[in-house]
Amino acid sequence: MTHATRHYTADMKMFALVETDHRLLLLLPRFNIELGFGEQSIRTACQKHDIDTDFFLMICNIYSFEDYMPDEETAQKVDVCQLIAYLSKSHGYYLNHRLQAINRELQAIIKNGEKAHATILTRFFKEYEKEISDHFTYEENVVFPYILGVAGGHKNTDYRIDKFEENHTNINDKLSDLKNILIKYLPETSALEERMNLIFNIFSFELDLRKHTLLEDWILVPKVRQMELLW
Amino acid sequence: MISVAIVEPYPVIAKGIEQTLRDLKTFEIATVVTEHCQFFLERVLSSHPDILIINPMMLDLKKRARVEELIELTGCHRVVALQSGFLEIEVARRYHAVIDIANTPERIASKLRKLVETELSEPENNELSSREQEILVCVAKGMMNKEIAEKHKLSIHTxxxxxxxxxxxxxxxxxxGLTVFAxxxxxxxIEEIE
Structure with missing residues (x-):
């Protein structure tokens, strides 16, 4: 690997990881890793929490480095069940924390503005929330159980991962639209500070979702397709 | 690198221009459209070229001189006519430059470079045109492309x-999102949307 030095390695300290890219803080709860890791290396922290170190590194690398693409060997080694557990935890975090926080902040911003603006933005956000929650629900109820079945050796003749790929809709458009509306088009309201915070939050959620989709499209789908071939 | 889109009906001429530009090293080819298909404007639009080289023969007779329309539909602000046969002078002068297949490669290169060096008269105007506003309102009302096309007597592609x-x-x-914008x-x- 030619870029190895530019990516994270197992011997790096946990605090150095977070210091290099503080956005990774968001991922720690999905691995049940808590703060206060002192001088622990990534390897030690992973062992302590029963996480595959290579898997953890791969996720962090994908998250931090735009040019990072896991090599064949790393992708091969990924345990599908572990990946699904991670994706599932991310879904929960998005639905129960991220979206709710964004909604709260949005409401705070529009409540003092023009009524029509508040109405249309509230409607817009509800639609977006439904779209994203339908998307995740489908994955949780149909796609993930199917994959776990395949991993456990159960043949299912009704479904194929290609079907998932066809329906894997873009959940980023509306979020980016909301961001642009808040930056460019919503007239001044009295809540400048809140609006800034909200925009920061949307940027960060956007990145999170983009990387989430990459994991599904680059790692999960090819893996399942390979398992299907072995039937 | 200056990226160039080539729209020319004859594959041999298109290939010749493409190779000539590639040999000059400072140009890269964003897209080449030869067949006469109605999507060619979209293909140019999505390839974001610095320069569009187009044989006006690709356009209907009455549209050949309407360079502003080409700019609006392709998003490319430097449009060069490629002349391989007769080209009406009134048409030719509407384009930002004209290159002729009889030109030497150096001559073609210098015309194109000069064009890129000339500052665009104004930065791209992001205000919606009145036609775009009309279409936006239709979109916000939930109309389908087909309905919008019928209402405004446009083709669906437009x-x-x-x-x-x-x-x-x-x-x-x-x-x-566009509804919010509107x-x-x-x-x-707000009462106009269901």
Whole structure:
């Protein structure tokens, strides 16, 4: 690997990881890793929490480095069940924390503005929330159980991962639209500070979702397709 | 690198221009369209070239001189006519430059370079044109492309191109996002959407 030095390695300290890219803080709860890791290396922290170190590194690398693409060997080694557990935890975090926080902040911003603006933005956000929650629900109820079945050796003749790929809709458009509306088009309201915070939050959620989709499209789908071939 | 889109009906001429530009090293080819298909404007639009080289023969007779329309539909602000046969002088002078297949490669290169070096008269205007605003209102009301095309007597492809331009100019892609935009800009009242 030619870029190895530019990516994270197992011997790096946990605090150095977070210091290099503080956005990774968001991922720690999905691995049940808590703060206060002192001088622990990534390897030690992973062992302590029963996480595959290579898997953890791969996720962090994908998250931090735009040019990072896991090599064949790393992708091969990924345990599908572990990946699904991670994706599932991310879904929960998005639905129960991220979206709710964004909604709260949005409401705070529009409540003092023009009524029509508040109405249309509230409607817009509800639609977006439904779209994203339908998307995740489908994955949780149909796609993930199917994959776990395949991993456990159960043949299912009704479904194929290609079907998932066809329906894997873009959940980023509306979020980016909301961001642009808040930056460019919503007239001044009295809540400048809140609006800034909200925009920061949307940027960060956007990145999170983009990387989430990459994991599904680059790692999960090819893996399942390979398992299907072995039937 | 200067990126160039080539729209020319004859494959041999298109290939010749493409190779000539590639040999000159400072140019890269964004897209080459030869067949006469109605999507060629969209293909140019999505390849974001610095320069569009087009044989006016690709366009209907009455559209050949309307370079502003080409600019609006392709988003490319430097449009060069490629002359391989007769070209009316009134048409030719509307284009930012004319290159002739009889020109030497050096001559072609210098014309194209000069064009890129000339500052564009004004930065791209991101205000929606009145036609775009009309179409945006239709979109916000939930109309389908076909309905919009019928209402405004446009082809569906033109409606799609206008919609792409609206998305590019506003930075908003979804229909519901565009509806919000239309309300915030008072293009439509909240009671007009169901």
């Amino acid at each position: 409606v799609i191109t206008h919609r792409k331009n609206i998305a590019r100019k506003t930075g908003i892609k979804s229909v519901s 309300i915030l800009n008072n293009l439509i009242g």
